[in-house]
Amino acid sequence: MTKRILTRLGTSVLVLWGAVTVSFTALHLTPGNVVDVLIGSSIVTPEVRAQIIADYGLDRPLPVQYATYLGRVLRGDLGQSYQLHESVATAIGTQLGPSLQLAGATLLVTVVVSTTLALLTARRRRWIRGLSSGLELVGVSIPTFWAAILLLTVFSFQLGWFPAVGADGWSGLVLPVIATSIPITTMLTQLMRESLELTLEEPFVLTARSRGMSDLGVRLRHALRHALVPAVTLLGWVVGLLVGSMVAVEQIFSRQGIGQLTLAAVTGKDLPVVMGVVLVTAVLYVVVNIVIDLLYLVIDPRLRSAA
Amino acid sequence: MSVPVVEVADLHVSFGPVAAVRGVSLAVHPGECVALVGESGSGKSVTARTLLGLTGEQAEVSATRLRIEGLDASGFSERQWRSVRGRRIGFVLQDALVSLDSLRPVGKEIAETLRLHRAVPRDAVRGRVLELLTEVGVPEPERRARQYPHELSGGLRQRALIASAIACHPRLLIADEPTTALDVTVQAQILRLLGERKRAGTALLLISHDLAVVAELADRILVMKDGVVVESGPAQRVLREPEHPYTRGLLAAIPTAAAKGARLSDPAAPPLRRAPAGEVVIEARDLARSFRGHRAVDGVSFELRAGETLGIVGESGSGKTTTARLVLGLLAPDRGSVAIDGQPWAGLTPRRRRELRRHIQVVYQDPLSSFDPRFTVRRILAEALDVGGRPRGEAVRLLEQVGLDAGVLDRRPLRLSGGQRQRVAIARALAPRPRVIVCDEPVSALDVSIQAQVLDLLAELQAELGVAYLFISHHLGVVQHVSDRVLVMKDGRVVESGDVHQVLTAPTAAYTRELLAAVPQLDTTASLVRRAS
Numbered sequence: 001m002t003k004r005i006l007t008r009l010g011t012s013v014l015v016l017w018g019a020v021t022v023s024f025t026a027l028h029l030t031p032g033n034v035v036d037v038l039i040g041s042s043i044v045t046p047e048v049r050a051q052i053i054a055d056y057g058l059d060r061p062l063p064v065q066y067a068t069y070l071g072r073v074l075r076g077d078l079g080q081s082y083q084l085h086e087s088v089a090t091a092i093g094t095q096l097g098p099s100l101q102l103a104g105a106t107l108l109v110t111v112v113v114s115t116t117l118a119l120l121t122a123r124r125r126r127w128i129r130g131l132s133s134g135l136e137l138v139g140v141s142i143p144t145f146w147a148a149i150l151l152l153t154v155f156s157f158q159l160g161w162f163p164a165v166g167a168d169g170w171s172g173l174v175l176p177v178i179a180t181s182i183p184i185t186t187m188l189t190q191l192m193r194e195s196l197e198l199t200l201e202e203p204f205v206l207t208a209r210s211r212g213m214s215d216l217g218v219r220l221r222h223a224l225r226h227a228l229v230p231a232v233t234l235l236g237w238v239v240g241l242l243v244g245s246m247v248a249v250e251q252i253f254s255r256q257g258i259g260q261l262t263l264a265a266v267t268g269k270d271l272p273v274v275m276g277v278v279l280v281t282a283v284l285y286v287v288v289n290i291v292i293d294l295l296y297l298v299i300d301p302r303l304r305s306a307a
Numbered sequence: 308m309s310v311p312v313v314e315v316a317d318l319h320v321s322f323g324p325v326a327a328v329r330g331v332s333l334a335v336h337p338g339e340c341v342a343l344v345g346e347s348g349s350g351k352s353v354t355a356r357t358l359l360g361l362t363g364e365q366a367e368v369s370a371t372r373l374r375i376e377g378l379d380a381s382g383f384s385e386r387q388w389r390s391v392r393g394r395r396i397g398f399v400l401q402d403a404l405v406s407l408d409s410l411r412p413v414g415k416e417i418a419e420t421l422r423l424h425r426a427v428p429r430d431a432v433r434g435r436v437l438e439l440l441t442e443v444g445v446p447e448p449e450r451r452a453r454q455y456p457h458e459l460s461g462g463l464r465q466r467a468l469i470a471s472a473i474a475c476h477p478r479l480l481i482a483d484e485p486t487t488a489l490d491v492t493v494q495a496q497i498l499r500l501l502g503e504r505k506r507a508g509t510a511l512l513l514i515s516h517d518l519a520v521v522a523e524l525a526d527r528i529l530v531m532k533d534g535v536v537v538e539s540g541p542a543q544r545v546l547r548e549p550e551h552p553y554t555r556g557l558l559a560a561i562p563t564a565a566a567k568g569a570r571l572s573d574p575a576a577p578p579l580r581r582a583p584a585g586e587v588v589i590e591a592r593d594l595a596r597s598f599r600g601h602r603a604v605d606g607v608s609f610e611l612r613a614g615e616t617l618g619i620v621g622e623s624g625s626g627k628t629t630t631a632r633l634v635l636g637l638l639a640p641d642r643g644s645v646a647i648d649g650q651p652w653a654g655l656t657p658r659r660r661r662e663l664r665r666h667i668q669v670v671y672q673d674p675l676s677s678f679d680p681r682f683t684v685r686r687i688l689a690e691a692l693d694v695g696g697r698p699r700g701e702a703v704r705l706l707e708q709v710g711l712d713a714g715v716l717d718r719r720p721l722r723l724s725g726g727q728r729q730r731v732a733i734a735r736a737l738a739p740r741p742r743v744i745v746c747d748e749p750v751s752a753l754d755v756s757i758q759a760q761v762l763d764l765l766a767e768l769q770a771e772l773g774v775a776y777l778f779i780s781h782h783l784g785v786v787q788h789v790s791d792r793v794l795v796m797k798d799g800r801v802v803e804s805g806d807v808h809q810v811l812t813a814p815t816a817a818y819t820r821e822l823l824a825a826v827p828q829l830d831t832t833a834s835l836v837r838r839a840s
């Protein structure tokens with residue numbers, strides 16, 4: 001068991017190292033002088049240029065530059081944004097909070113809503129399932145940005161129920177969370193209902209019923225846990241999707257966050273920030289996947305003894 | 308006479324246009340064992356589920372009388388049914404590996420029955436679970452209660468499942484194929500356990516496709532076919548003087564030594580003439596193979612000649628299947644060698660190995676999982692014919708050989724019955740004109756009557772084509788019926804080998820005697836329960 005966890009952590013470190021190497025390579029493959037690439041579209045004094053060359057060791061051979069870069073990332077120094085006039089770590093740090101809030105709330109809503117829907121609709125009468133899967137098809141097909149604009153128009157501009165701008169307080173979170181969670185929730189609902197329906201066919205479900213257990217009891221106590229295994233697998237992919245939707249949703253609702261930061265950095269050619277975001281996203285992925293692996297072990301005891 | 312625990316009269320159950328049960332009447336009294344015997348699809352399981360109100364929403368149930376412990380159950384609400392299930396009637400399904408929740412410890416599963424019916428105070432549940440496990444003969448109950456189904460052996464799992472069914476002391480225990488998928492010795496133990504419940508006064512409704520299994524326990528037997536009870540009466544009468552031809556067929560289908568050479572599915576037909584054994588087609592010498600330090604096969608040697616059948620018998624984990632895989636060249640031995648037609652597997656190029664594979668084919672227990680579900684029968688056979696370099700048009704001839712007509716060519720495996728699937732599997736094995744077919748538990752998943760037809764088919768093909776069989780089974784009766792010689796395996800070693808008649812009538816090894824004692828006997832009155840205790 002310990003050995004397996006250590007191997008898992010070891011491969012995670014390798015993934016992160018790969019991400020650092022890819023950003024370093026990208027920096028050097030971008031056409032133009034590396035200093036100009038790092039500065040992007042802003043104008044700096046010759047002193048700053050000299051400082052950049054010293055920081056990145058650009059006057060030294062490539063392997064030394066690589067080692068310098070690796071060393072700095074290891075110390076948590078992601079460099080300086082010459083457009084924002086602050087360190088990349090600070091820039092990301094201040095924007096991370098609102099984004100995590102949005103992502104966390106979305107994930108929570110998604111899991112709760114789709115579990116409930118799946119439990120209620122699995123193996124029910126034909127029209128209930130038909131209605132549910134029809135709505136799901138619509139939900140999966142709606143692009144996030146379109147849902148966001150629609151929600152904004154109706155509930156902010158016309159009805160005035162929720163603020164149109166800003167990320168302060170819970171009321172500012174409602175519409176962005178709904179917009180982000182629609183496609184994810186519908187997809188997760190479909191998956192969970194399907195696996196619940198398969199599970200409810202299993203002989204152990206009949207055994208549970210023959211003990212006198214109610215239908216709801218069977219679903220909650222027995223079938224749900226079996227349906228969670230594929231759902232957890234999907235969660236890893238959902239987190240990736242969230243990072244992507246964040247860009248559009250934060251833009252539309254004028255929220256602060258990593259999505260806005262990334263968009264601004266890409267359009268302004270602020271490479272240090274882009275590289276920083278890439279690394280933070282890589283860390284996020286690695287952490288999420290470790291959590292998923294641990295969740296598997298919690299859900300399915302057969303995987304524990306397989307170690 | 309006492310009040311029956313359950314009583315049904317003129318029961319009809321239909322699912323849409325399909326009438327699954329038509330006019331069944333039965334009653335089970337305390338301390339009595341009634342057996343429902345029939346093939347899959349005969350309506351026996353549906354009948355049993357009606358007694359628990361578990362036929363499902365699509366089912367239409369009607370009966371002139373449906374009483375549970377004297378109460379009229381025909382108008383029971385779901386809530387009333389729930390109070391019956393587990394408390395008044397316990398239910399045991401086959402194969403505890405899938406009939407217990409694989410994600411929960413078995414102790415929790417047993418506790419569930421107790422908690423649902425509040426049978427004991429909350430703080431006494433744990434203690435009662437351990438008592439129950441002890442009662443059904445599970446050693447070290449504390450440790451076992453914390454384990455998951457996959458960590459227990461087949462026998463212990465089945466005991467735990469029974470414990471969860473009897474937790475609230477139900478007056479009736481329904482056991483639906485409780486010993487199918489179990490080894491003979493384990494089967495004997497489970498039947499003994501059920502016998503103990505019966506003697507303790509529990510009524511028992513035993514459901515099986517195999518008359519031999521119920522023979523030891525049943526007081527009365529009901530034989531079902533197509534939703535109708537075709538024969539019923541005291542067990543001894545039904546077993547010894549069956550009146551209905553269908554019952555007679557079921558009895559004749561049970562493979563025994565006495566039936567050797569005869570056709571099981573048609574006892575009146577003349578016995579087959581068999582060609583004498585030919586040259587050696589498989590020679591296995593001193594085979595050994597370990598998995599992570601565990602010796603799966605250790606020092607197995609044998610030879611098999613053309614037109615001959617060698618049986619390998621043993622329980623789960625005895626190394627039978629590993630031996631088969633070594634012989635098939637799918638696994639390399641740590642020690643020893645296998646030669647097919649004088650050609651050893653070792654040292655062959657991949658290309659030569661593929662050529663040699665044509666001569667040795669295999670038929671598995673569950674053809675459904677060894678067929679690509681998206682392939683039609685035509686494509687399954689075409690692939691096998693290509694391997695043998697034969698024209699694809701011969702598929703029809705192959706199907707004729709195994710007793711199927713061209714009508715099944717465009718069907719997919721899921722649309723075939725179990726017997727048809729196994730026939731297609733045999734046709735596929737025959738396609739490249741092999742010298743040997745390895746049969747790994749080929750009839751274990753089949754009902755007795757279908758098993759008889761498949762065994763007959765194998766015997767006919769052998770007489771016609773002179774193919775040799777390496778026949779692996781845990782079922783002694785089957786091995787005895789088909790084999791010329793037999794190897795008895797235990798823990799990876801051959802404990803006894805020789806002429807099948809000699810080994811199975813005058814065994815020298817203690818283990819062989821133990822295996823034989825566990826086989827349910829039809830023709831003796833000596834009860835299995837008595838013999839085992």
